[in-house]
Amino acid sequence: MNFTAIDFETANRQTHSACSVALTIVRNNQIVDEYYSLIKPDTWFDATNIRIHGIREQDVLHSPYFPEIWEEMSSYFTAEQLVIAHNMPFDKRILQGTLNYYGVEQPTFQTLCTVQSSRRLLKQLPNHKLNTVAAHYGIPLNHHHALDDARACAKILINQEKEYGTKALKSLVKYS
Secondary structure (H helix, E strand, C coil), X not given: CCEEEEEEEECCCCCCCEEEEEEEEEECCEEEEEEEEECCCCCCCCHHHHHHHCCCHHHHCCCCCHHXXXXXXXXXXXXXXXXXXXXXXXXXXXXXXXXXXXXXXXXXXXXXXXXXXXXXXXXXXXXXXXHHHHHHCCCCCCCCCHHHHHHHHHHHHHHHHHHHCHHHHHCCCEEC
């Protein structure tokens, strides 16, 4: 399979508060490239979010705003491209909210959520959180670091495709 896994960490509950982003690029079920950046959000940092991911306002002071980062990563968001995330509704909402905030045109791309694929294919698990599914496949995880989360998500889908086949996953692809 060919796809891009994405993960955002956010400064607060606002949909334009992305403070880090990561992409893991997969071609023929092999990770071929990765991208990670801190982001300077145009908003405040909430203590709850800082406790989750450890990113503080001073960590992003010299980081680029999202439009600069989008220039580097937008080529992975096309109608032909599959983009995956573990809890895709969250990451898609953050991407859309951030693009809207900066007045950037929304891309059209295919999506697949590995929470949904895991619920369908791994019913025996006690839950389908990223750390649980990653542990099931023996995938190391530094949870809530965007690059580790994106990489784990990519490896989950690679494992699911090997175990259950492409057909089992194709029905979960959505077009936006």
